[in-house]
Amino acid sequence: QKEVEQDPGPLSVPEGAIVSLNCTYSNSAFQYFMWYRQYSRKGPELLMYTYSSGNKEDGRFTAQVDKSSKYISLFIRDSQPSDSATYLCAMSAFSGANSKLTFGKGITLSVRP
Amino acid sequence: SQTIHQWPATLVQPVGSPLSLECTVEGTSNPNLYWYRQAAGRGLQLLFYSVGIGQISSEVPQNLSASRPQDRQFILSSKKLLLSDSGFYLCARRRAGVDNEQFFGPGTRLTVL
Numbered sequence: 001q002k003e004v005e006q007d008p009g010p011l012s013v014p015e016g017a018i019v020s021l022n023c024t025y026s027n028s029a030f031q032y033f034m035w036y037r038q039y040s041r042k043g044p045e046l047l048m049y050t051y052s053s054g055n056k057e058d059g060r061f062t063a064q065v066d067k068s069s070k071y072i073s074l075f076i077r078d079s080q081p082s083d084s085a086t087y088l089c090a091m092s093a094f095s096g097a098n099s100k101l102t103f104g105k106g107i108t109l110s111v112r113p
Numbered sequence: 114s115q116t117i118h119q120w121p122a123t124l125v126q127p128v129g130s131p132l133s134l135e136c137t138v139e140g141t142s143n144p145n146l147y148w149y150r151q152a153a154g155r156g157l158q159l160l161f162y163s164v165g166i167g168q169i170s171s172e173v174p175q176n177l178s179a180s181r182p183q184d185r186q187f188i189l190s191s192k193k194l195l196l197s198d199s200g201f202y203l204c205a206r207r208r209a210g211v212d213n214e215q216f217f218g219p220g221t222r223l224t225v226l
Contacts, residue, residue: 032213043117043203043217044157088157092213097145097164099213100172105156 003027006089006104014112019076023089023104026070030091030102033065035074038086038106047087048074079111115140117218119204125224132177132191134221136204139185145207146187147215148179152200163187199225 006023013019021035031052036044048063050056050072056063062075072091076083089104116139126132138144148160159172161179169179176195180188187204204218 034214036217041201041220041222043220046214046216049214090157090215095213097207098170099207100159100162101213101215103157105154 003102004089004091004104007107008105009107010110011107012110012112013079015079015081017079017111019079019083019109019111021074021076021087021089021107021109023072023091024070025072025091025102027091027093027102028067028070029093030070031067032092032095032099033063033072034090034101035061035063036088036090037083038088040085044088076109079109081111081113084110115144115206115208115216117204117206117216119202119218119221121221122219123222125226126194127226128196129193132189132194132198132223134189134202134223136187136189136218137185138187138206141185141206143184146181147205147207148187148189149203149205149217150200151203151220157203161189194225196225199223 004025033050035048037047038044050063053065053067060077064073086106086108088106090101092099092101118137120135147162149157151157163181177191202221205215208214
């Protein structure tokens with residue numbers, strides 16, 4: 001079993017839809033969780049960062065972490081064509097100088113006008 | 114602001130040729146720096162990370178090497194490229210003093226023919 005699993009997609013939704021993106025993980029030591037957005041041929045851009053379990057909201061984006069189920073989600077409300085990109089989840093067990101991130105493979109989202 | 118530059122943006126090289134990719138960071142001192150490779154269908158693979166000048170940790174055995182000759186400069190090299198070295202190479206930095214958020218540069222797309 002891979003440490004981080006992410007649905008490969010692709011995912012296509014109409015404009016205005018609520019999008020749910022998910023990752024599961026196997027390492028119970030993970031406690032720092034991130035979502036990145038990557039436009040085609042660009043570097044990933046940090047969208048959301050959460051520590052431990054719970055929800056975090058930023059505009060149309062909500063990140064949710066359920067450590068008991070080893071499951072994280074990113075919700076996008078009122079999706080826009082500009083949200084069309086690849087979304088990567090990432091997580092780590094430790095903080096500090098030697099911390100490393102483990103990434104999911106990413107899911108490509110397309111929002112149709 | 115803290116900015117990451119990567120050079121070149123695109124590169125096409127023949128098998129067996131050498132490689133040198135450069136990453137420079139502005140606006141921060143003593144950053145943790147990372148080299149990732151992103152290949153189609155394989156997600157982000159951590160290659161090297163550095164916590165300071167001359168300090169390199171290798172994550173994956175391969176024909177690549179990294180060096181950090183200056184605080185804000187991180188170089189990825191190879192003496193002889195393989196076809197399997199093709200991919201999108203990303204440099205990242207960890208935000209100084211704060212948890213595990215990593216910020217990525219624009220990337221270098223390498224094609225080995």
